[in-house]
Structure formats: structure tokens, C-alpha cells
Amino acid sequence: MIRIGWAVLAGAAGLAILALGLEAAGYDSSSALTALWNGAFGSWYAFTSATLVRSVPLILIGLGIAIAFRAGVFNIGAEGQFYAGAIAATWVGLHVAGRPAALAIAMVLSASVLAGAAWVAVPVWLKLRFGVIEVISTLLLNFVAESLVSLLVQGPLQEPTGIYPQSDAIAEAARLPLLAAGRLHAGFLLACAGALVLWYLFSRTVWGFRLRAVGLGPRAAEVSGQIDSPRMGAVALLCSGCLAGLAGGVEVSGVSYALFQNLSPGYGFTGIAVALLGGLHPLGVLLSGIFMGALEAGAGAMQRDAGVPSVAVYVVEAVIIMVVLLATTPKGGWIPVRVIRRIRPAAPKAHR
């Protein structure tokens, strides 16, 4: 309950400071916030086709990050794993024309999951074998993934005319079905299902319990004789990579239908904020993912209708992180403070 209170306060404080900042910068904050609201929730279309569509990758990545953070390991490389998943999904999607849709989609999404896992497998191996801190290795692999995308869309995966730096569109069969008129696709159901499954795992199963135990007390977990803490951390990182990879696959298969640079507007980093705002609770992540999706969706509308640069919403995101920090006691409860300090400075610089 206290967590929910803090989360709401965090969101409200973020919006309030955004409004103050807009006023100070000479914008009309009420019209800007109205545009933000309308862009996110103003109509059924805006809500489903903008907000929810944007929330899908955020929820999936946020869930993955929650798994890692809960286990006491820090996956800062969701952006890279997202791209790895997107690359794999595109490649498979280009080669499944003529197959039944269910099979094609299953192949595309499995490929993206595996690619995400493979991308994080490198830091996992480095950590287990040499003790390399995953915060750094996962972060650095983001740049490798982004460069790889840019290489591929100007080389092997470039569309046949060779004019645009992007891939060809994936096969019809590999595209996720739309849920209604508009752009909302079946990936949203996948994200909701993911949150429910994770909630079940965390609260009802031995595996989920032990994963949480490793995060809160790795020594005690190890000494209990029931848990292999390093292995649990590795598994959590792999799961985290799977979900980020899946987010990339879902984005290609449900929204973009093609691979290009800047496919992600920093989903991998915003996903960290989503996970923290959601209190690392799967259902909390679902809600905070929708909230952040709404901000991203509203940002576009704010730029269009009120002339406010869309990056202004990152103020909200930053304030949320600060309030979450405030809500976090040094002894745990939410997430150890030092963890967030370690993560946060890198995130904005890396992408924006």
C-alpha cells in the first residue's frame, strides 16, 4: 500500500515539476498538459493505438528488469537485448512467407526470445567466469547492438532497392494480429499474460521465492543449502534478456514490420524506470508501463499541438526516479539505493 502511495506521488510530482518547468520556460503549461493528456487518453483511439501500443515493449522490458533486480542482478542492457530480438525477428520474419500465421509468429517470437537471451549470455558468462560486473557489460553491449542494427540495415538486411537504411517488410504471416480497429496488436495480451505469469511465479512458486531470496540476502540464500545464488542470478539475467528480446520481436512483428535504426526510442532505459516505478511487482510494472506509455504517447501530441519539445516528458521520468529513490530506504524494502545510483547516471547519457 505504501508503495502504491509513493508510486502515485512520484507520478504526480513528475507532472507538477513538468508544469512548473514549462511555465518557467515560457510555454503555456495548461495547454501543453492538455495536449499531453489528449494524446494519451483523449480518445479510445489515442489510448489503444498510442498509449497501449507504446506500453507493450515497456511492460515486457520492465518485467524482465524486475526479474533481474529482484534477484539482485542489474540488467542495464535491455536496449541491446531489445535490438537483438528485433534483428532475429526481422530475419526470421523475412523468411517465413507462405507458412501458417500461427507457426510464423511463433517462429518469429521464439527467435527474438533466443536472441535476447543470447545477447545477455555474454555478460552472464563474463560474470560467472571472470566476475565481470554485469552493470557495465550489459550496458556496453547496448552500443554494440545499436551499431549492429545500423550495419545490418545498410548491408545484409537492407531493403532490395538499397535506398533506405531499413529492412524489407516482414512476411504478412509473421505479423501479430490487430486486436481492434487501430494499431493495438496481440502483443498487449502477451504483455498482460507475462505480468500475470510472473506474478504467479514470484508469489506462489519455490523458484520465484528463491529468486527473491537471492536478491535480498545472497549469503543467507547460499548458506540455506537450498539455493545456488550465482546460478540463480545468471538465470534471472537470462530471463531478463529473454523478455527484452521478446519486446524487440513484438515491436517488429506488431508495429514496425521492419528493422531500422532508432526502432526503440530508448525503451530499454525507460523500462528501468517502469520497473522501479512499479515497485518491481509484476502487476505494478503493468500499470507503470501503461503510465509511461501514456507519457511517451502524450509527448508526441504535446510537441504537435503545443509546440513543446517531446523530450520534456523525460523530466517526468527523472523526477519519478528521484521520488522512488526517496521512498527507498538504504536497508532495502524497495531496492537498495546504491543500486539505483549505479544504474541511473548511465541511462540518459547512453541514449538521449
Place this chain on the structure above:
Amino acid sequence: MLELVGIQKHFGSVQALRGADFSLAEGEVHALLGENGAGKTTLMYIANGLVRQDRGEVRVNGVPQPISSPRVARRMGLGMVHQHFTAIPAMTVAENIALAAGWSGHPRDLGRQAQLLSERLGLPLDPNQRAGRLSVALKQRLEVVKALAGEARILLLDEPTAVLAPAEADELLRIIKAFAGSGGAVVLITHKLDEALRAADRVTVLRSGLVTYSGPSGAQSVESLARAMIGPGADLPILQGDGARVPTPQVSDRTLVRLDSLEVSRESGYGIAVRHGRLTIQAGEIVGIAAVEGNGQRELLRTVAGRLLPLRGRLEVARPIGFIPEDRTSEGLILELSLTENVALGMDDQTSWIKRGRIDWRAARRHTAELIREFDIVAPGPDVRASSLSGGNQQKLIVARELSRNPTVIVAENPTRGMDVSATASILSRLRAAADAGAAVLFHSSDLDEVLHLADRVIVMSRGTLMEAPIGASRTVVGQMMLQSESR
């Protein structure tokens, strides 16, 4: 020299001190006694500026002083030696002393200064040695020198002898008496009543944050002090034994633990902790390890418990194994989790309320509630966080969890460390009952009397070698064996 008047302090809903008075005169060693949670350490933390009192006054040399931090305390001439070592292992003795004293200057001068200081105090140390490489007794000596660096006249010692062998403890007590005799003053917090009687001029006993006795130690006996500590009406458990027990007859010939030529590396990975380890334990038998800290007992116990892998040798241990680790807050429990979750932490997949990877939390709660009742754990219920329990009750929870798994082998590291008299008695009797029910028990305690009191057989470990103490060996004999081959 130091007076604490009407000190009150609460932590959350717990009233740690309810108007305690304490005074320390020049030239005296003053023992501060009390059960766990009686407020001894809190009182000294207030004197040392680590904790601020809610009410009451601290006076140094008759002048009220607001001591807001250990730095202020140091300026007033107070130095504290904590329960745990606070030296930085990678730094030299001289650097550690300079850090504590606030010296600055060229490393060579620091070395000379440190050496002069330690010699003037009668506590010689090699200033260029790394603190981490000192023996336990020398580490303790370094702590004392650190506390006295910077002209301290008042020394606060929090259970300084807990990790020392009897001879080393005597040496330390001799040193602090000499320090007091030269115009200083010492507060000695201890659990060991006989030690208080031997070393102290005056004794103050705290119970539940109130002073129940304060006066010269000469007028007191171990019994009367224990009475003042635990209060009227409570049963007085007799723990002071003078020699090893005679083996109980119901020891069977079913061997549950068998080690042969066992070799275990140190936990740090550097060097050998256990050499040629050979040991068998029968069902119903309690084997106690007597050893000074750092002589391989920790590695031996953890290997038997299956928490460490041996380098080589034979190791046969019946299962399931119950393991009570030394450090209850970082290894035994996860403080942020509830009592129920902490009980679940130790359970394997054969537990009745864990089926096919699912935990039935309602059954787990019921099970935990039963343990709370059965083991007299003072807790509002199974859903509170483990951090809300007192140290003694946390330890009882660990013991309850491990014994509830019906282990055939029980390994316990210092199961009563820092526990008060009644909690200690309760835990020891649980271990005895488990052995009587057919379990094999292997335990270590840094309290030699406890080892002698509880164990059917005493094994002395010194520098990784196991030696069986003769049956009925006295405290002195075992104490000598502990130090026998230790290089000093």
C-alpha cells in the same frame, strides 16, 4: 571521570534504556553486565556518541557534554573497542592507528609514532605488519591501541574477550587493569560473569534498561550477579562446568558422520584450513570443537554441513543436515523477509507444503506459527519481518527451522553467540534433546565452558589439526591444547 545520568533511549517501540545511571571513577575497571537487550551496548554507544539519548545527561569530568559523534568522544578522551574488529585488513598497523588517531604525515613518521605509542601503552605491535595478517589476539591488541591513540583516558570495551583463548583473555584483562592503574578508567562489557569478578573493581548490572545492581565486585558472586541479571523468580540455569561431560550411555554405534584424511582450503581460498581431518560421530553423540577463532573450525563445520567442498579426503554425512550458521543476520536469516518466508528459505523440496515447485503459503504460516509456539519465540506472529525480532529470538527461529526438518546431523557454529543466559540454556537443551532423539551433533562455541558443558567428546582444533581431548579433561588442559601449536 565519566557519568551517565538518567539515560533514556527508545528504538521504535522498544524502550532500550529507562533511566539508567552509570559512573566511572579514575583508576577503576568497571564491568557492565546484563542479558541480551538489557541496554549495555546502547549505553556505551551513547557515551561514545554513536547513539543520542532521548533524555539524560552525559558528564565528562563533571561537566555535561553533548557527545554528538565518536570524534567528539575522542576529543573528550574516550576510546571504544567494538565487539567486532574495525581495523582495515589491507592497511598496516601504523596506518590503522594513524587513521583512528587522525594523524597525518609521512608514512615513515607514522610508523615511528605508532611504534612509540604502542610501546608506551605496553602493547607492542609491529607497525609495518598488515592488520589482516595479525593473529586474533594481536588484532584485538591493535583495536585497544587504536582506541587509546590520541590520549584517551577512558576505554570502553565491548566484549573484548569473546574471540580470545583463556590465556589470551587473561593477558588482555591484565593489560586493561594496568591501564586503569596508571590513571585511566575502563568500562568492560561482558557476558562472562567470572571474568567480571576477576577483572573489575566495580560492577553495574542492567536489566531491561534499568540498573539492578551497582557496587564493588568484591561483594558479589557469580550466582548473585546472574540473579541480578535475569531477575527474581526466573530459573537460574547452571552453565558453569569445570570439565568435559562423561559420555552419555545412549550413544549408539550407528555412525552418521565419518571423515578421513579430509583437507579443506580456507574460505578465503588462500591456504589450508583443515589438515588430515579425521572424525566420526555416532547417532546420539554431541561433539564439540574447542578452538580459537581462525583455526579451521569454521571450514570444518561448513564442510560437514555440505556448505563447502573439501579439497580431498573422505566425507560421509547422513542427511538431512541441519545447519546453524554463525552470523544470524547475514547468513541465517534474510531480515527483510517475514518469519514464514525465512522458515521456507531453509526447506528443501521434500517439505510437505512444497509440492511440485509450488509453495502453500497458508500451510507454511501454520507451520511457522507452531514453531513460534514450540520454541518460545517472542514474535507478534508469523507475518512480521525477521528484522523486528531481537537477536535471541532470531537465533531461536533459525534453530527452530533447522530442527523442524528432523535432521539426522546437526552442525552449529556458535549457536549461542551473544545470547543471554536463558536463551542460551534453551538452545543448548534443544541440541541435547535432538541428540537424545538420535541425531549426531557437531558444534563449535567460542565459549570454552559451553563446549565442555554440552559436548560428549571435545575435539581441539589448532592450525587446522584435530586433536581429541581426553575424556573429562579440565578447562585448563583444553585451553592449553588450544594454544599448543599456535605460532605467536
